[in-house]
Amino acid sequence: MPWLQRLLDIQIKQRVIDDPRTCAKTFLGWPRGTVFQEVIAGGQANFDEPVGHLSGADRALLYAKYNQERHLDELSHAFSQLFRSGKSYGDPLVIDLGCGPFTAGLSLAHTLGNKDVFHYYGVDHYQSMRSLGLELADAAKAEDALHQRTTYHFLQELDDVDFxxxxxxxxxxxxxxxxxxxxxxxxxxxxxxxDAHTRASLGPAVVFYTNSSRPEARAKFPEFRARLIDAGFELQVDSIERFSDTDKKHLDIHYALFFKKANLTIR
Known part of the structure; x- marks a missing residue:
């Protein structure tokens, strides 16, 4: 069994199934049919705030059970296009905005293997997500899925990252x-x-964006695109595609890729 599937089975699925509150019709004591809307709010819940008998940590765990595998499939597919096997990328800095439970870190480790180094900074407003992310990062390290020089950090604010x-x-x-x-x-x-790019590196920067294709989910993209372009990024990809490289339901995904050239002088 591949390490990533084994990790998810042990750290997410089995933890939910083994919880004494779980029964035939519930996960952690919550009716299975209403978890997506009432517990994780489609992925937009306050994951530090208890709901009913569930703690913030419970909500983060159920988010991982319901949403993470699809996102892992999407990002792993995208990273396989961005990072070519056998090519050196100079120990990239990876800044995962709204990181959840180490989703992009797991996807990148799955894509690169343990022969390539990357430095991961997961930024998430919710402590429950950062804590679960750290657990999964440690589990990936224990699986020997990360290069020994790969590092990972989890923070609440991007402005607080010390690179x-x-x-x-x-x-x-x-x-x-x-x-x-x-x-x-x-x-x-x-x-x-x-500001983070200025503090972190003289090298180039890439912004990789994914989202649901639903209009309400994409409502803020035009401003995001315009402000990145004003900041010196070039838009290289902007498309909606049906994502099928998954055993989950095939859905349309909005992808965008922005690139900013290296600045070869100290800023």
């Missing part, structure tokens, strides 16, 4: 389903992203 000495490697921002959040301030987000 250490400035580097020359590529910076990859992941914005996967982030713009679906109704409370997201796009101007502040892009400002934080450009």
């Amino acid at each position: 250490g000495p400035i580097r020359g490697s590529i910076t990859l921002f992941i914005a996967s389903y982030l713009l679906a959040s109704p409370t997201l301030d796009i101007e502040a987000l892009v400002r934080s992203m450009t």
